Amino acid sequence: MKVKYELIHQDKTTGARFGKAIFIDENGNTQEYETPMFMPVGTQATVKTLSPEQVKATGAGIILANTYHLWQRPGEDVVEKAGGLHKFMNWSGPILTDSGGYQVFSLSNPKGITEEGVKFKSELDGRELFLTPEKSIEIQNALGADIIMSFDECPPATADHQYLKNSIERTLRWAARGKAVHKNENQSLFGIVQGGPHEDLRRWSALETVKLGFDGYAIGGVANDDEEKDDMYKAIEYSVPYLPEDQLRYLMGVGEPVDLIESVRRGIDIFDCVSPTRLARHGNALIPGLRKDAAGNLKENRLNLKNAGFKEDFMPISEDCDCYACKNYTRAYLNHLLRAGEAFGATLLSIHNIRFLIRLTEKMREAIKEDRFAEFIDEFYN
RNA sequence: GCUGGAAUCGCGUAGUGGCAAUCGCAGGAGACUGUAAAUCUCCCGGCUUCGGCCUUCGUAGGUUCGAGUCCUACUUCCAGCA
Secondary structure, three states: OOEEEEEEEEEEOOOEEEEEEEEEEEOOOEEEEEEEEEEEEEOOOOOOOOOOOHHOOOOOEEEEEEEHHHHHOHHHHHHHHHOOOOHHHHHOOEEEEEOHHHHHHHOOOOOEEEEEEEEOOOOOOOOOEEEEEHHHHHHHHHHHHEEEEEEOOOOOOOOHHHHHHHHHHHHHHHHHHHHHHHOOOOEEEEEOOOOOOOHHHHHHHHHHHHHHHOOOEEHHHHHHOOHHHHHHHHHHHHHHHHHOOOOOEEEEOOOOHHHHHHHHHHHOOOOEOOHHHHHHHHOOEEEEEEOOOOOOEEEEEEEOOOHHHHOOOOOOOOOOOOHHHHHOOOOHHHHHHHHHOHHHHHHHHHHHHHHHHHHHHHHHHHHHHOHHHHHHHHHHHH
């Protein structure tokens, strides 16, 4: 399916966007999803520990999968023979594949990045792999997701201005090369803006990427390792003004509640993040409220349900949550499952955490529609 | 009863004459933002001013400059034989 964006309403004081992502298949059938929207991540063609029915029940629309991982295993040819990603993983909603750009950051080293492409050392068997922008798009064409991403370099937060400048130039050339080989008419291809926290670089990257012409735009290179929150917000502020109003704006990899709100405030429509599912597997449940981390940053509030204090706590995870886990199970039961290493604990917490973020986007949408997003933000911080 | 073996942190283990406390589990806590992550880090005998100090290898003796380690007796457990 190809995606189109429809801007329905902008919050009067903040400019936050309420809209629709409309997916249209080759027969003209459509699926519509309201934005702002949070997209759960299913790197290996599965949202870890959840069935598609369970993912659907959280209210999720689009989900992610990853080019790099599926290329290595089982191989894009296998997915293609299976009838494409949707059939392979039994997900009828939209799918977005990341290009492998993030793996340039997490799995390669700077020496492995050349004009031609990126050298990886496989995390599975140690063998050397080489991914190019063309190869990434070809793999994504074969996988058959609805939204596919340009192959970009995702530089670390520590990268300096000069490094970023060279990196962006290369990423722009990669974007053009990828676009040139993009064959699948039934997929939307998104470009990715980079530039760290620098105003000049973000503007330039955004303008040049838009000039190339994509079906939607992402802001990348944020929320990496020790990036300051302010730098993330700057990256958004410096990029968004140059992105087309009538196309989706995707902030890559962001999923802390504070960051969702701060980026919607700045004009972002969609997000993805591994955090709800990873936190779940590590025993943490997102709950309303905020806390300060060791560095003094405002972070999501959460319960570590493995902790001894929940052993005989027969309350739901969160009293005002409407998810399956909260409606049917107690903290004590979760504590037991997590201590016993039972997979169902991770499943229940994943359901809860994803639902938590999706409900946050639902509340944001309501607030934007009613022009009270600024008040909503005030309430969120109090 | 006899013969052999064993006894080290809550549990299981390493250590075989030279700074006891290795590793795993259990336990306590923390980290995690386009998933090398159901992973990783820290703590886990007692005190501590965080630099250290003290205790401790079933029990009691012995040999030795020095014993968890060798010897003797005892206790408990395991296996085999009666």
